[in-house]
């Protein structure tokens with residue numbers, strides 16, 4: 173038994189345990205919220221270039237059904253990583269849970285990458301939410317962010333350096349275009365979630381718009397702001413400029429406050445599909461925004 177692995181103190185061999193009844197109920201609640209958040213991202217429409225229930229956007233190898241299969245396979249992961257956070261597990265434990273979850277996702281989808289970024293980003297957030305609960309702190313975005321940085325910030329910084337791992341599309345985009353991507357976002361404590369996506373969602377809700385509109389505004393705010401390695405991988409520097417320009421133009425017209433917002437979002441969707449662009453990193457971060465919003469508003 174590895175003494176450094178706190179999960180083993182609550183896990184009978186081959187049978188994951190979630191500790192006492194209230195801890196178990198908490199983990200199950202976070203699983204529901206995480207899965208619903210990713211589902212909310214999936215069904216949102218129109219999202220430029222991205223897969224939804226209406227169409228597959230710029231993707232030929234996956235449909236909404238592929239994402240739903242993947243989501244079912246990730247339920248145990250979200251419970252395990254929340255529990256690991258409650259136990260203040262070191263980063264290498266979280267990392268192994270992430271690696272196992274990626275393998276389950278790939279088995280569920282027949283080798284298609286549906287949720288790689290979400291496994292990383294929502295997984296780390298679930299761990300921080302678990303930590304927050306273990307401290308007995310009120311669940312607020314600020315506290316979740318603080319605990320994430322305090323507990324795993326240093327390890328996330330080290331994780332931002334690709335080291336002896338198989339070279340992914342993201343790592344290639346980082347090297348070739350000096351894009352920042354998911355690893356740097358993680359190293360900084362996911363500032364795009366807390367400082368960009370969530371405020372955009374809150375602004376739209378405070379202005380009296382609905383959740384659908386608020387999610388669209390959050391997605392465009394993220395597209396305008398982040399350095400998305402999916403976009404660089406598919407469209408290079410030109411593609412990244414197109415995504416940022418179109419997102420900024422949408423926001424400059426008032427986002428979903430503009431009466432013609434839906435036609436504009438749809439026009440972006442069509443032009444992204446024509447150019448095979450897909451802002452998958454922004455989609456992952458939107459799922460994370462939905463998660464943080466849901467756990468901090470009930």
Ligand SMILES: CC(C)(COP(=O)(O)OP(=O)(O)OC[C@H]1O[C@@H](n2cnc3c(N)ncnc32)[C@H](O)[C@@H]1O)[C@@H](O)C(=O)NCCC(=O)NCCS
Nearest residue numbers: 267270289292340341342343353354357399400401452453
């Ligand atoms: C860091 C991760 C995302 C790998 O990133 P990398 O850039 O090397 O790979 P890849 O291109 O395959 O995936 C990148 C993913 O991030 C998303 N993404 C792209 N740009 C961004 C961005 N700026 N911000 C957030 N997410 C982004 C993409 O949608 C994609 O899903 C992660 O999957 C990982 O480290 N996996 C190994 C297991 C692990 O260590 N997990 C950590 C604890 S959970």
Ligand SMILES: Nc1ncnc2c1ncn2[C@@H]1O[C@H](COP(=O)(O)OP(=O)(O)OP(=O)(O)O)[C@@H](O)[C@H]1O
Nearest residue numbers: 214222223285286287288289290341402452455456
């Ligand atoms: N609704 C969505 N539609 C498309 N991608 C999404 C969606 N939600 C999240 N994503 C993210 O986008 C990534 C998929 O990107 P993509 O298929 O372009 O990457 P890839 O598998 O690395 O490369 P490629 O398919 O170009 O060989 C997923 O890892 C996922 O994290």
